Amino acid sequence: MMKRFLTLLMALTLLAAPLAAQSPGPLRIEIDEGVIEPLPYAVPDFVADTGAAAELGRNIARVIAADLSGTGLFRELPSEAFISQITSFSSPVQFADWKAINAQALITGAVSVDAAGKLVVRFRVYDVFAGQELGQGLQLVGTQDGWRRMAHKVADQVYSRITGEGGYFDSRVVFVAESGPKDARSKRLAIMDYDGANVKYLTDSSSIVLAPRFSPTGDRILYTSYETGEPRIYELNIGNVSRRVLQTQAGTMSFAPRFGPDGQTVIFSQTQGGNTDLFSMNLATGSSTRLTSAPSIETAPSFSPDGRQIVFESDRSGTPQLYVMSSGGGEARRISFGQGRYGTPVWSPRGDLVAFTKQSKGRFHIGVMRLDGSEERLLTASFLDEGPTWAPNGRVIMFTRETQGASGRASLYSVDISGRNLKPVPTDTGASDPAWSPLQN
């Protein structure tokens, strides 16, 4: 019986093996290397339904292009290379013409002004080589004065539909505007669009102001002022520019404030008797809670996105390093172990990274690391880089760079978390201490 079974087995195997070997299953290949380069795209001027809207259509297309190309992830194709023109928003797209110039994404749009004087912007995004639309067409309505914001919103949508992550173009930055010589420099709070447009000043230059921070909803700002001669924390409402001082313990200095994700909790540093510790305050009740009580200096606290933890700077080990602890206080865990001094940590909005300032071998760096201290990556190096702040999508970091010498000037820079696309942010005056707002509604 066993003999017959083995015979059958051998016969079937011999019969089947050649057939199986010759069956035409799909060819399999693995692609594990690719290229990283800006994605070429085309954004013709948005079609204007009326003559009055023609200029707006052109301007909106330019702002969208500046937003996308400014990320370093996209490359705009010049209009001189276009083979076909977009003359109607509803006409079918001639994909072959756009393929021929290697446009991998195409953004078309139309602009009109309705009877109520409102600006109406419609747009579509196409994957040219797939010959299909990415997402669905969208229409935005707003005031004519707000055409830049509408352009930013379109760019956010395009960015999101191509990359898969949220944009950051419809956001603002509050910073300290600086003017005058280094030894007599005046400082005042200013707010602008993320790209440097629409600058507005929030305070005068009568006193030194430092380290403004946005609330989670972007409608309020915390900052430190030396108005009374000692550093005190102020809360400023952006809408009506009204402000109030946070009442802290008498005889103390308070600084380095930052909002919690609930918008009602504030953490800050307070110095009393030469010792600096972290405190938490409820804005509604005004009650404060001590979070640390070490004899060392604890400062620059920053909440995790879920509000459960805090990353901060402390010199309890002898040199300034980064620590993480529960937002209610308790034992802290050191996360920075590289050579040099670490400071001004900021938790990423996505929760996966911490941005920081590092001083090592006479140079300053902006870097990022994971929450366990691994994968530390230094993105910049200069005479003085400091004070990182995250874009709302956690992809870009803005910071202060100051040049050397008596005529040194502070200015704002931004860099992608990969270390690419390092570039200055245009400002009319000197600028420092940027804080990036969340995306606007």
Next chain:
Amino acid sequence: MNTGQIISGAGHLALIGWALFGGVFRAEPLPFAVTDVTAISGEEYAALIAPQTAPETAVDIAAPEAPEVEESAPDLGSGADDQPEITQPEVAATPPPDTRPEVTEVTPPAEAEVSDEAPELTPPAEDTAVLVPDVAPEAQPQDADRVAPEPVAQPEPDTQVDDVVQPETVPDQAADTPREETDATAPEEATTEIVTEAEEPAQAAPSRSLRPQTRPARPEPQAETQTAQQAPDEPAVDNNAVDDAVAAAIGGAETGTATPSGPPMTRGEKDALRVAVQRCWNVGSLSTDALQVTVVVGVTLDSAGKPTSIKQLSATGGSGGAVSKAYEAARRAVLRCGANGFDLPRDKYDHWRDIEMTFNPENMRIK
């Protein structure tokens, strides 16, 4: 008994006799080695083994005399020792301190200018020659917008960017046939990795020796013998040989799949296809979440090598929008580089009509 039977009998007897006595069944002796030996007598043997007997145990062993201990301290003399000559190593010149930044809220970087590290000694020339090989400094990747598996130098200013390198041609008046005028083309400048502003220069000496790469794992036999009806991601868990063989035989008979024409794809041909696709797989605009997704794409090509259908077969490492964006990037890669048809051997069309491409971005996350 007739004559034929007699002759037959005699013949058979002769044959049997020859077989038995003629050495037909005698096997050839096996080869063997021959070693010369010398016979010795019993006395000689006893003499040989005599030294191997165990020695007698010694009981009385004289202990060695202890050395005399000199209790008096040695005369050290009263004069002070000469100061040993200590040659101070050459200390590298300390660079002038940086000008302190005039920023009140910033901790002054004074301490950073004091180095705790030991001064670097300049090794002697002969040691340098022995210990450090004369190695040219490792080339730093240049800063370029494009990151690719192979670095590409910046093309000449008037050169058009194209995947193919082509020199400029001009009309030749003396030629018999007029030559078409074309512009020079070259691939776009590329670097192999992102170089941040904070990147330190590479060390001249290699940090480790080069190791031969491990041999790639052999392809799973099942992957080569998979039938067209089998699901791509179906794991091969049935190890019963009989069932496998029967299933393969029946499957082939039932589906009636045609035997692919031509020889199978060579490794070089597969590599050429892989390189062609990866040249167009641009992950630069993908989110970090989408860069966690490995997507498997099924591609059907026509006989000219152009994609006729592309579909997502599976994806791992992400969900939702991230998978969608990873698939769209893979689709763009196939469509872009396959627009004019992939360069594949036409006689092996049956082998590459259906392709499963796995796009694995693991190596592209931090580049």
